[in-house]
Amino acid sequence: MRKGLMSKTTKHTLALTVALACLAPLVSAAEVKGTLKQGELSIGSDLTYPPYTYLDQKQPAGFDPEFIQLLGQQLGLKPRFLDTRFANLILGVNAQRFDVVASALYVTPERAKQVDFVSYLKTGSSLMVLSGSDFKPQQPQDLCGKRVGSIKGASWVPKLNQVSAEYCLPNGKPAIESREFPTSPEATQALLSRAVDVQMEDPAVAKITVEKLQGKTVISSNELIYPVVIGLAVRKGNQPLLEELTEALAQIKQNGSYGQLLARYNLAEPTAQEISTALGN
Template sequence: MLKRTFLRRYATASLATFCLSFPLLSHAASPAMVTKGELTYGTAATFMPFEFTKNGTLTGFDIDLMTALSQKLSLKPAPMSMEFKGLIPALQGKRLDVINSAMYINPTRAEQVDFVPYLKIGSRVIVAKGNPEKITGRDLSLCGKNIAVTLGGIEESQARVDNQKCLDAKKPAITVLTFPAATDSAVAVAQKRADAEFLSTPGAVALLSEKGDTFETTGPEFEADTHIGFAVRKGDNEMKTLLETGLKEMVADGSYQQLIKKWQFPASVSIF
């Protein structure tokens, strides 16, 4: 009897010692969430066709992607809509698990967050139908013109670079008009308050499919190898690994490519 009691105690103690020797296993497999069982993500729903509101419902490629990815991870997607400029502070403040808002990956942002890339896209110059200002693309024909861009987006950076090129060439400056959303930039072009808009290639496809009688593109696609990705907190390797796992499963079962086709993106956007 004494021998059996000793063995039971020894086995229990040994098991406890074994578990304590691997204290990070469960944490690595299950990163801490804002809300247990949910994947809380921030999105600025003003960037068609990635994230936007239609008939009061949040929709777009990114929304579909996160919904499908969450299902792969047995989590409930929980979107939080906010202004684009507020996304990184909300993530850093631990109000979000991830940013899912077609965020362009650049060195400045990479100092603040870690990225999980999922697409690569280029941009186009959008003008009013008939191209009244005879703009020939992202070139010196933009000098002296009003260019509409999304505040804080890569388009604003691109337009400011182009303005400097105009100044260096001794040509009139570009007036960079910033707006909260790409849709606002399009309205400015339609109302002739802006001469052109910089817009992602998928966004241009969506805009022309709906308003082809109002807008057209001019010049070739530019910066076509720009990557966009989910953003997670700096050093949050557990969340990064979780998202990468979900993406791999979507690529493997074909659902990633199905979403690209559904939203009529060019095949070149795929990075897998």
């Protein structure tokens, strides 16, 4: 190019370069606080739990990975998932093995004493049995004397034990026998092999399981059992990251991307009252 001559395209490119250079300090100044590694959000997740968290061609997939991608875009962080069994997730985040738990983790008062939550989803549990079984339970009180399979650490296990102690035994019925398995698919396998009589499972997980098994199992319960709130969990005291995630959630609600994600998975957002109740407030 000859001296003194400059095309409109070149001028536009130079102007953009200058603008980005001016913005660079602002981006650096707005670094997300509370993460273990700058520029990265590490996530503990049990990737055996479709449709919430699972592996698709060796890549994290499902509702929670998509949700984290939305948050990551808002925060300018690259998500890194660490496949961790469900029973070890809270231990892991408190041991600073990862920044946050995103794994369909139910919010309970007991867990709220161990971690801080960003509540973002509402679900519950369903009862699933073999299609040919005469046993079609509708509610926990129907489970007296039955073997109930669940993923290890499920929030409804203590509730079933309470039903057993406060309803089954006082009414002269056998106790509920809870059997826990490391993963949801293993609990389903126990149902298929008749090692348990019924599987208690998240309704979205139960639905996709029934579809995959092509009629071998059915959901016997008609209503949501033990409705619960799901939340991201961060280490107690990690207030900076808690605030960053809370603000990012507010942003994706406002821009509509979170509502679209909920609609695709046929899920719902909890109310403020439901969140307060879940936390035991």
